[in-house]
Amino acid sequence: xxxxxxxxxxxxxxxxxxxxxxxxxxxxxxxxxxxxxxxxxxxxxxxxxxxxxxxxxxxxxxxxxxxxxxxxxxxxxxxxxxxxxxxxxxxxxxxxxxxxxxxxxxxxxxxxxxxxxxxxxxxxxxxxxxxxxxxxxxxxxxxxxxxxxxxxxxxxxxxxxxxxxxxxxxxxxxxxxxxxxxxxxxxxxxxxxxxxxxxxxxxxxxxxxxxxxxxxxxxxxxxxxxxxxxxxxxxxxxxxxxxxxxxxxxxxxxxxxxxxxxxxxxxxxxxxxxxxxxxxxxxxxxxxxxxxxxxxxxxxxx
Numbered sequence: 633x634x635x636x637x638x639x640x641x642x643x644x645x646x647x648x649x650x651x652x653x654x655x656x657x658x659x660x661x662x663x664x665x666x667x668x669x670x671x672x673x674x675x676x677x678x679x680x681x682x683x684x685x686x687x688x689x690x691x692x693x694x695x696x697x698x699x700x701x702x703x704x705x706x707x708x709x710x711x712x713x714x715x716x717x718x719x720x721x722x723x724x725x726x727x728x729x730x731x732x733x734x735x736x737x738x739x740x741x742x743x744x745x746x747x748x749x750x751x752x753x754x755x756x757x758x759x760x761x762x763x764x765x766x767x768x769x770x771x772x773x774x775x776x777x778x779x780x781x782x783x784x785x786x787x788x789x790x791x792x793x794x795x796x797x798x799x800x801x802x803x804x805x806x807x808x809x810x811x812x813x814x815x816x817x818x819x820x821x822x823x824x825x826x827x828x829x830x831x832x833x834x835x836x837x838x839x840x841x842x843x844x845x846x847x848x849x850x851x852x853x854x855x856x857x858x859x860x861x862x863x864x865x866x867x868x869x870x871x872x873x874x875x876x877x878x879x880x881x882x883x884x885x886x887x888x889x890x891x892x893x894x895x896x897x898x899x900x901x902x903x904x905x906x907x908x909x910x911x912x913x914x915x916x917x918x919x920x921x922x923x924x925x926x927x928x929x930x931x932x933x934x
Contacts, residue, residue, distance in 0.1 A: 656736035728859035749792035759877040806854035
């Protein structure tokens with residue numbers, strides 16, 4: 633059984649700037665974006681107030697779904713992010729599912745997820761600067777104490793990297809597993825029917841009977857379900873990071889408690905401790921604080 637899994641193939645090289653390789657990732661990605669653009673234009677042209685068509689009903693349903701998705705997770709303050717989140721979700725989902733058509737899936741190329749993650753990182757940084765100003769943004773790297781500045785910088789850089797690798801890893805692992813299952817079933821079919829005597833065995837062993845139908849069952853998870861979940865999680869992380877960057881996470885928690893009939897009481901916040909006798913004491917206090925916050929969140933959710 634020989635199994636070979638390669639990265640995005642180079643289709644041609646554009647003769648500009650010393651030669652720019654045109655990969656399958658670029659071609660498929662731009663094709664999907666073109667199809668999404670044409671689909672949106674088709675859905676939204678000739679909109680009416682009366683005698684609404686089925687096409688317009690579908691368009692309104694999709695817009696309302698995207699808007700409610702963003703509003704429920706970020707709050708109405710961030711409603712303007714709905715088109716961006718919807719675009720990322722659609723592009724991610726269709727890019728992952730494009731592999732079912734026999735073309736190279738753009739999400740199986742790390743450069744695709746890195747590009748999305750960098751774009752999200754720019755929005756996160758812009759939101760932080762808009763909320764706290766340049767000075768406040770830079771000062772945030774020195775909190776709670778200046779000695780943690782290198783770790784805060786690493787944590788900031790790790791955000792887009794972790795988003796990209798998580799999405800890429802899940803998609804590629806599904807592709808690898810599906811490929812191995814397909815190849816294993818083909819080898820099993822060859823070995824099983826090869827037991828038949830004579831010409832019949834030689835003929836039937838060349839036909840991968842077991843590779844028909846069975847891989848489709850696994851495809852329901854590794855292709856359809858996984859593609860949807862990775863697009864959903866990437867968008868959820870995007871909304872969470874942006875809303876947190878604006879310091880709006882408290883507002884979301886308050887709205888959640890009120891929506892469930894609870895009561896919110898904001899008690900005075902004690903002065904934040906900024907001095908410790910040793911680094912060990914500082915990390916112990918930090919651990920106790922994180923444990924307390926985790927327990928409060930657990931109580932809130934139950």
